[in-house]
Amino acid sequence: MSNKGEVEWRCRRCGEVVNPTDFDCPHCNFPLRKKPGYGLFILGLICSVIISFVLTRPQDSSATSTNSIETVAVQEKTLESYMPKEQIEFIKMINAYKAGFNNTKNELQESILRDKRKNALSELFRKLSVNSWVGTITDLSTDTDGNASLTIKIADNIAIKTWNNSFSDQDYGSMVSKNSYVFNNLFNLSEGDKVVFSGRFYKSDRDGIDESSLTIAGSMTDPEFIFKFKDVRPIN
Known part of the structure; x- marks a missing residue:
């Protein structure tokens, strides 16, 4: 039995007391909450790779050196x-x-x-x-x-x-x-x-x-x- 004032978490199927951190009921294996998927993790990883590439790639000379190219063309x-x-x-x-x-x-x-x-x-x-x-x-x-x-x-x-x-x-x-x-x-x-x-x-x-x-x-x-x-x- 739980202490006074403490909230009890029970399985919706078997009614047994469960730990709120459990993903499945330890008594009947009923899923209590969704397990974390890998979708967000993979999406975050992809975003990190893209950001890293953009920040570290060499600058586009055609975009940053327009004046230099025009000067060379004249010379x-x-x-x-x-x-x-x-x-x-x-x-x-x-x-x-x-x-x-x-x-x-x-x-x-x-x-x-x-x-x-x-x-x-x-x-x-x-x-x-x-x-x-x-x-x-x-x-x-x-x-x-x-x-x-x-x-x-x-x-x-x-x-x-x-x-x-x-x-x-x-x-x-x-x-x-x-x-x-x-x-x-x-x-x-x-x-x-x-x-x-x-x-x-x-x-x-x-x-x-x-x-x-x-x-x-x-x-x-x-x-x-x-x-x-x-x-x-x-x-x-």
Whole structure:
């Protein structure tokens, strides 16, 4: 018998006293209350795994680095996309004669090929002037008088340049005077900067337009054309 004031729990089937913590009646095995299932436990486990995965997985670079991707896309935009048609034709011509030169068998063939390139360049640059060509500054320096020499690569093997000393430049005047408009434009530029430029070539009896290489091989494969720059500006 239970103590006074104590609540007795009895089985609904057999009427015997049972412990309130029992799931089944110890006398007749009648179920007193539902046993805990595993459904909630499994559901909780799944939720925990999902939350853990979301919190620990690497951030989605496409969502968090939009600005960086856009910056890279601008940086990787090729110079060719800015080139005028005349510049593209010039580069293709130089490289075509370079390929032909590399296939020559002797100096006689090399000489004839150089003459052919001279005629082609003379035809292409009847006025010698070009506008809005693009390239990358590879050399920017000054002589003892403070005048600037400039080299711009328009392709891996093709340079447009001034002379880099007053002695070589005395019959040209290609170097950039420190009191000039172009000098002011170059003042805040550096090697590696991409620029748009205008100016003119110098006529040459040997190559159609003046080229500074000391050897025919240099002239035909890695030419450096002397140029008078009238404008140089960074590509925006």
